[in-house]
């Protein structure tokens with residue numbers, strides 16, 4: 507299958523660093539889009555110093571050929587192709603192939619890839635019993651992570667050294683089965699019978715079928731709804747070194763298996779500052795709607811550091827401009843709601859909030875714009891996805907990106923375990939005091 511992009515980076519003039527009166531040269535390099543970097547890998551050996559970068563604001567943790575983001579210009583490209591083109595012309599499955607294998611598939615490659623997804627869509631039948639152990643109140647992200655890990659137990663070969671020969675099938679299995687696990691966990695949480703996948707359905711249609719069909723009546727698959735959800739999956743498919751992808755790479759660097767890495771990715775994604783923001787946005791909009799506020803009270807609270815509140819779906823570590831995914835989703839939101847004739851008051855509230863925030867000096871000065879999560883929940887509501895499943899949808903979408911990053915780690919001949927350093931700020935040397943001598 508298609509080759510992964512080159513990880514080579516041309517060198518530029520070395521940087522000079524002066525420390526305690528001594529000048530050190532540090533190698534520099536540029537990414538293919540011109541982003542310059544200083545390599546500090548040998549800094550400690552040369553100088554005794556480490557670098558400190560809380561929250562990794564300025565740390566490149568790897569070289570990657572998968573996704574390019576220019577946050578200042580609002581650019582996002584998968585394997586060089588602008589997200590806008592993929593959103594308009596591609597599908598989630600085709601984009602998944604592009605991310606994992608580096609190029610758009612030929613017809614034969616696409617047929618083989620989708621065939622593998624279909625062949626691997628069923629969970630091992632014994633997996634059904636694992637779902638029984640969760641209370642109906644369990645969050646589907648907890649179930650998703652646990653079940654991805656549990657399903658790895660059914661494929662003992664997964665733990666072989668690096669697994670390169672079986673990678674294609676493991677990757678297809680994971681992309682396909684994560685959707686089956688997600689739908690089963692939803693059915694279980696509602697006390698509904700499990701619906702098995704149908705071979706005849708394509709990826710996203712099959713997910714909707716497993717979520718909403720009944721044993722006695724198939725769900726009416728409307729093309730607009732299938733397309734809208736497929737777009738949501740596609741727009742979430744990768745986003746370079748975000749919290750969950752960095753987690754996947756971290757776990758992969760220890761040579762853990764693909765399923766273990768994905769399960770860890772799900773846990774990182776769950777938090778409200780990351781993937782959990784899509785659920786938090788709709789909860790925020792519902793709260794505003796219920797209170798009858800026009801949003802101004804909420805904006806005031808989001809600006810007040812003591813309130814503990816943030817305008818969810820706003821701001822991004824990289825984008826200091828519009829998140830291009832948000833622009834696409836906002837437009838899709840208007841179209842899909844119109845086409846399926848849904849009038850959602852939350853969409854009006856979201857638009858009012860966006861306008862108010864974009865005209866407010868607090869948000870303008872900090873360059874806080876709507877991100878992917880600001881409007882995605884409104885589409886998901888419109889197509890019938892329950893609130894607690896929003897982050898799961900993000901997780902299904904992000905799977906190809908995690909797999910592509912896992913593959914990059916697996917194929918890197920110079921790969922080393924990820925192991926950051928720290929600046930210790932705890933107590934100096936002290937000695938053990940026996941219990942009876944300690945003051946109460």
Ligand code: CMC
Nearest residue numbers: 779780781783808816817818819820821822823872877879
């Ligand atoms: N509402 C109010 N203030 C905000 C917000 C917000 N949504 N986001 C950032 N700020 C403020 C923050 O308080 C800080 O102010 P100051 O400089 O006065 O201390 C400044 O903007 C910079 O924020 P930061 O926390 O240093 O930025 P970050 O890069 O560490 O965090 C973020 C990025 C996405 C976690 C943050 O913007 C946020 O919490 N947003 C809301 C949650 C959200 O929508 N998350 C989804 C992110 S996109 C999809 C994904 O990755 O999953």
